Amino acid sequence: MPKPATQDSNEQSSAFRSFIAEKGLRATRQRMAVFEAAQGLTGHYTAEDLLKKAKGLDRTVSRATIYRALPLLKGSGIIREVDVGRDHKYYLTESGIATFRAQLICESCEEIIEVDAPFMEWYGKAVAAKHGMRPISQKLQVTAICERCQKRKPLRP
Ligand SMILES: [Zn+2]
Numbered sequence: 024m025p026k027p028a029t030q031d032s033n034e035q036s037s038a039f040r041s042f043i044a045e046k047g048l049r050a051t052r053q054r055m056a057v058f059e060a061a062q063g064l065t066g067h068y069t070a071e072d073l074l075k076k077a078k079g080l081d082r083t084v085s086r087a088t089i090y091r092a093l094p095l096l097k098g099s100g101i102i103r104e105v106d107v108g109r110d111h112k113y114y115l116t117e118s119g120i121a122t123f124r125a126q127l128i129c130e131s132c133e134e135i136i137e138v139d140a141p142f143m144e145w146y147g148k149a150v151a152a153k154h155g156m157r158p159i160s161q162k163l164q165v166t167a168i169c170e171r172c173q174k175r176k177p178l179r180p
Contacts, residue, residue, distance in 0.1 A: 035062065035101055042099035056081035057092040061102050067113040067135045105135065107164060125162075129169035 039058050040050045048054075060077035068076075070089055077084040093114070096102040105113040107128045113135060123144035127136040140163060147161040 039096070039099050039101055043095055046095070046098075048095070053077075053081060053084050053088045054092050054095065056084050057089060058096065058101065061096055061114070061116050064116055067105060067115050067137075069111050069113060071111075073114065107133070107135065109133070126164045128164060128166050129172055130166050131168055131172040131175075134169050134171075 036055075036058065043050050043054065057073065057077045059080055060073055064072065064076055070086075070093065073093075074084065074086055074089045077089065093102075093104075096114075097104055100117060102114045102116050103124075105115055105126060107113065107126065115137065123140050124137050125140040125143060127138065128134070143161065143163050147158045151158040
């Protein structure tokens with residue numbers, strides 16, 4: 024279900040608070056600091072980046088706070104986990120527009136570019152339906168070499 028594009032941070036905040044309440048948890052100062060930090064980050068970031076940002080808002084936020092808050096942020100749709108098959112996962116704060124995304128990942132510098140790929144969602148559904156299957160999830164990731172890295176490291180002949 025597509026969310027309205029105008030979803031502001033207040034709506035996100037109440038969505039997060041009610042999700043936490045449903046889980047029988049409290050919206051502690053630390054949890055809300057992690058939420059605020061996620062709202063303040065743009066592009067792809069790691070759990071460590073989130074920790075650094077959240078610590079700047081509330082010094083009592085610990086690494087454990089972050090790792091306990093991540094499933095809450097993911098579950099409430101505030102952030103999305105992007106696994107590019109590395110040791111560390113990346114996270115992306117949702118803009119409020121729910122479209123299927125594909126990722127282009129530079130193999131060399133790990134730069135990640137998110138692209139809208141609504142056709143992929145349709146394609147996945149169509150292909151699955153042909154085989155009488157109902158899709159649960161799908162992802163499209165293209166590993167590539169970015170322009171900057173191509174200049175830095177010429178491809179072997
Ligand atoms: Zn690169």
